[in-house]
Amino acid sequence: MTGAAPDNSPESPGSVRPAPVDPPGDGRPAAVEFRGVTKIYNEGTSREAVAIRDVSFTIPDLPDKGEISTFLGPSGCGKSTVLRMVAGLEPQFPPTRGSVHVLGREVVGPGSDRGMVFQDYTSFDNRTVLGNVTFGLECRGVPKRRREAEGREWIARVGLDPRRDAAKYPHELSGGMRQRVAIARTLVLRPRIILMDEPFGALDPATRLDMQDLLVRLWREVEATVMFITHSVEEAVYLGDRVFVMATTPGRIAAEIRMPAADAPAREAQVEPWFHEQVNQLQAQLEAIEAAASRPGN
Secondary structure, eight states: OOSSOOOOSOOOTTOOOOOOOOOOOOSOOOSEEEEEEEEEETTTSTTOEEEEEEEEEEEOOOTTTOEEEEEEOOTTSSHHHHHHHHHTOTTTOSOSEEEEEETTEEOOSOOTTEEEEOSSOOOOTTSOHHHHHTHHHHHTTOOHHHHHHHHHHHHHHTTOOHHHHTTOOGGGSOHHHHHHHHHHHHHTTOOSEEEEESTTTTSOHHHHHHHHHHHHHHHHHHTOEEEEEESOHHHHHHHOSEEEEEETTTBEEEEEEEOOOOOSOHHHHTTSHHHHHHHHHHHHHHHHHHHHHHSTTO
16 A cells, blocks of 8 residues: 555464554655644634644655655544645645745745645536646646647546546536546646545545545555545545544644555455554544543643
8 A cells, every 4th residue: 555565474363563664864855844833813803713733743755655644633623724734725824833844845835846636526617527637737838739648648547538538527427537537637747745635535435445546556656745634544544654643622733653554455455454453543542632622621
């Protein structure tokens, strides 16, 4: 799956694979770094609301590999705020205090080194599948013949049929197909950082597993850093090289957990004993964090 190569050492039934260890630093700037980031809306007014407070974390830039980091936590804990700050999107960006760095440079707004896939289907309804996938290339001034060739290549890489699907419009596609188009539209631009805000949350369970496998396959090909928001503990465990657990009141990073790598498709991995162990442990930790956040005085 993701992260380090799978541990193929013998296991006893129900054992938990050891989580991989971060490689030693090589002097490369981090892929993403938050330094004491706080976001307060309407600061100093009666409508003041703290979205996140004093959030600091680092996601390394792993050469020729990349990493998937999943962000897990209850609604309102600031997961989307974190992601949109990396993207440089208002109104979450800029931070009230602190700084956000991508590949060693402070974020000052959106950039081509970052691409985002949202939960909502964000296709342009008046453009075909091919037109949607090539939109960013068109904005960059890529010649029509080249961008259409690249667009068709990415339509195929996300599991659609360029001959059958390229000329379709979004209303003719299923939810899973529309998210495949959104992923292709993002990856055709070859961003170094891929931001995914619950992209599979609205899909049925079977399609969701298919999309998880698709993401892992494409991630291996593009060797990018992925930040992936989810409410699903199972999804966080399967996809994440590391899981950031977030808590509310205020939104903050409550835990950072390195995960072992699965070496099988999602349907197979999720029936293995080690996977259930990881899910149960993470679920218990998430419940404890939420319970502590709900106590009076917090």
